[in-house]
Amino acid sequence: MxxxxxxxxxxxxxxxxxxLAAALALFGERGFSATRLDDVAARAGVSKGTVYLYYPTKEDLFRAVLRQGLIPNLEAMEVELATHQGSTAELLGLIGRRLLALMDTNLTVIPKLVLAxxxxxxxxxxxxxxxxxxxxMALLAGILRRGMDRGELRTIxxxxxxxxxxxxxxMMALWKHSLGQHTNLALDPEAVVAAHLQVLLHGLEKRP
Amino acid sequence: MxxxxxxxxxxxxxxxxxxLAAALALFGERGFSATRLDDVAARAGVSKGTVYLYYPTKEDLFRAVLRQGLIPNLEAMEVELATHQGSTAELLGLIGRRLLALMDTNLTVIPKLVLAxxxxxxxxxxxxxxxxxxxxMALLAGILRRGMDRGELRTIxxxxxxxxxxxxxxMMALWKHSLGQHTNLALDPEAVVAAHLQVLLHGLEKRP
DNA sequence: ATTTAATGACTGACCGGTCAGTATTCAAGG
DNA sequence: CCTTGAATACTGACCGGTCAGTCATTAAAT
Structure with missing residues (x-):
């Protein structure tokens, strides 16, 4: 029976x-051409026909995955940074914390997919x-310009x-979904971000 | 007639x-799954059968493309940097110049391919x-450690x-083969490298 | 009873891989 | 030099498996 x-x-x-979630995961793992619609359907707990009920072609599904991805987060950061009143150093720290939080998310596959x-x-x-x-880039450029205007940053x-x-x-986002999966060579995001902020703010060179 | x-x-x-050159170009443009062996053959000025004369499968061709890629350049840099006697700042400048030269090369597709x-x-x-x-990484870590030992760099x-x-x-290598192809948004490698060296050595912050 | 979300067997184009046949090269014999 | 023919680089029509996309059928919902 x-x-x-x-x-x-x-x-x-x-x-x-x-x-969409199933498709994001599989496109991220295998790329567009190499992922089969049957697998997307299976991971979504659905049959292939159902996928076609909601997305007319594989390409449309792919576009839908990528279009709804990062923009809400970017917009949130835009308003947060626009209203923030602290120093440039604080602002960079805030960006670091926000992006660090995104690192625990599967949204990090998106850059790799877009590149590929x-x-x-x-x-x-x-x-x-x-x-x-x-x-x-405009967001960051604005922050840098304001920092220079305030005399906090050197001119660049x-x-x-x-x-x-x-x-x-x-690089950390890409690492997580490529070599990071297949090697013991680890990048500790917290430590990397901390070191990066230090380098950005003070440089590598010891003060004379 | x-x-x-x-x-x-x-x-x-x-x-x-x-x-191999044809395959590197096409794999870089389209990814592994999406490039057809007929196209590789055509670009190499050869028929598909000939490709199979030299590489037993598509995967073997792909591996051959990636294995002969960056290692000779890395080795050259290893010996050059091992024998170099200048300051850490000079060493970083040298690395910048070397990598800038690689940017005019089609070897820059390789990182994108490996990631994807x-x-x-x-x-x-x-x-x-x-x-x-x-x-x-070992090469760079060695340079940093020596710089710290010499008292040129802060500890990190x-x-x-x-x-x-x-x-x-x-990022510049990836840009060149992805968004850089499809937007007017340009990254000037020379300027970016110059700014980067300045940031690395002195940081963003103006000295108090 | 009617509507429609969901299914999965089916189709056909596409492409990786094969191989019987063709063209080029080159060396040995005249 | 000019055949002849053995060796082999090269070709492209073909085969078979795979997978995007379709649609007749099923069953949940109201």
Whole structure:
């Protein structure tokens, strides 16, 4: 006798989110081309037909995954930093804490996915460049400019300095979903962020 | 009348390199799954059968592409830095110049490829973690430790400080092959490296 | 009874891999 | 030099498995 199949449930409202979460995880692990829609469906606890009920094609599913990703977080940081009154050092510390919190989240796969698929999805690359990267850069540039105006920071071109500030966070997110999975070589996010803030604020060189 | 096909040439010694170069370019643009062997063959000026003459499977071709990539450059830097006698600041400047030179090379696709395919090729991820990343980190950690011993650098855990130093270079390489292709938002490598060295050595903060 | 969320067997295009056949090279024999 | 033919680099039509996308059917909900 065959095992009784679990009862079919109709949950129109919950499906899209579950499918998106399953898709984010699998696209993140394997990339777009290598993930099969059957696997996304299985992980979402649903059949393939159901996926097609909510997303017309695999590409649409992919776009949906990436579009709803980082923007809410970015917006939250924008308002928080806009209203914050502390010193630039405090502001950088705040950014560090916020991004550190994101590190415990599966949103960290998104940068890897965007990087990997930019060639196959130019429109998505453009979307991310404009709606995420440019906005984040503008946010940081504003902070740096204000710091210089206040006399807290040495003068430096904000555009050129942004990678020095942001790249380690990006690197940790990428690490978590690539080499970090397959080696004992560990990056401790807390320690890295602490060291990074120290370097940013004081530099490596010992004062004379 | 049909156009005369170009003459077939037998060039056993030149093929592997040409195929590898074509494969590196296409894997870099599209990722492993999304690149078709027919396209690799076409770009190498060869038929699909010829590719299989030199590489038994698509995966073997992929591994060959990634294994012959960055190690020679890393080794060159290792000996150069081991014999260098200058200050830590000079050493960091040298690293900056070396990596800046690599930026004009198509070797910059390799990090993106390794990141994107780490989930599908765990053995390759391990290889890169051990043979490239660990070695590069050991190299940098050594430089930092020597700088601290000499009293040139403030004390800081070398492991934790490495992302602050390396990540911007990685970020520029990734940028070049992802968002950089699809947006006017430009990163000027020379300016970024110059700003980065300034930040590393002196920090962002103005001296009191 | 009607509506519609959900299923999963099915289809067909696509692409990794094969191999019988073709073209080039080169050396030995005339 | 000019054949001849053995060795082999190279080709591309073909095969078979895989997987995105479809749709007739089932069953939950109201």
């Amino acid at each position: 065959l095992p009784t199949p679990p009862p079919r449930r109709r949950r129109k409202d919950a499906r899209p989110g579950e499918i 698929e930019a060639g196959n999805f130019p429109a998505l690359a453009q979307f991310y460049a404009d709606e995420v990267v440019k906005r984040a 071109d904000p555009q050129d300095a942004i990678p020095s500030i942001m790249a380690p966070f990006l | 049909l156009p005369t096909p170009p003459p077939r040439r037998r060039r056993k010694d030149a093929r592997p390199g040409e195929i 395919e780490a989930g599908n090729f765990p053995a390759l991820a391990q290889f890169y973690a051990d043979e490239v990343v660990k070695r590069a 855990d070398p492991q934790d400080a490495i992302p602050s130093i390396m990540a911007p270079f990685l």
